[in-house]
Amino acid sequence: MVAMAAAAAPYAQVMEDMRRGRDLATQLQALLRDSPEAGRLVDRILHAMSRTIETARAAAAAEEGSEGQSEVTCSGSGAGKRKAAGGGGDKRAACRRRAHNSSTVTVTIKDIEDGHAWRKYGQKEIQNSKHPKAYFRCTHKYDQQCAAQRQVQRCDDDPDAFRVTYIGVHTCRDPAAIAPVVLHSSDELHAGSRLISFAPNASATTASTTTTGNTSQQGDHKGAALLAGLRPLKQEAGAGAGAGEQEEVLSSLTPAGSSAAAEAARNAVATPGPDQGDVTSGLQHCYGGGFAVADMAHLDDGTFDLDDLVGFGFDQGQDEF
């Protein structure tokens, strides 16, 4: 029923982005030839990009073989009816499905904003977790049958970080979400700005990413692709701004474009800790641009980490290179 159209496209997009990033880094290397240090940096970036591409390719190949689960059926058509808190009659039976039946990607990240318009539909206290989990669906779930969902939960061990699980892919045509694709595929300047925005203030993504491969018919790379497709939003506020302005940035993401929505979105996940104002950090680029890299690079080996990129984009004191 759901329009499951995009299949391998997101994956292709990821690969394209990665290759493009590599190409751009190559160009940059040429430009920075007279600076040995810069050259080394770019060299490392190139190396990382290449590895990422290979890793992604390998992962794709692996998952291709193990995909099997197909769609989740909506069993409950006639089954469950809500009693309706207010006393309403038969509410529509929920088409419940366990979340991980479609492609999922779980990331630990500090900036939960990803450029898509999400609508919160629930929140739950989770057993053995200090923080509740918030449930979001794509704003265009109904008008465009977009099946994307995400779940956000603050990490117990790192209150600044969030575990975000993306379920399904965006099939909607949310202009906001599409923007980045257009940008980075056609404009080097934008590509550059993305790099730069890899996150100044601690908004760096952490490394852990897991993808589960049960797919519906669409294949599994969507999750990552989805993330890759996350667009860098308009970005003025992010860099030099304080927490207050980040809301403004977020507001550009929210369907209604209201700052209230932005604030709400922030609170949505930060619920337990009202003082976590940076949830909606405006540094979307960190996510949209850098995340895909981090995602696929399997950073456990310690050779490549998003933080490196952060260090590259902004010398945040992470002068690793």
Add this chain to the structure above:
DNA sequence: AACATTTGACCCGC
């Protein structure tokens, strides 16, 4: 008025 979030209730899988 329209749209989003909040929140308690409901449903389902384990």
Add this chain to the structure above:
DNA sequence: GCGGGTCAAATGTT
């Protein structure tokens, strides 16, 4: 039976 995921009325914001 419990816990997690979702629904939808109530409420808030613009």
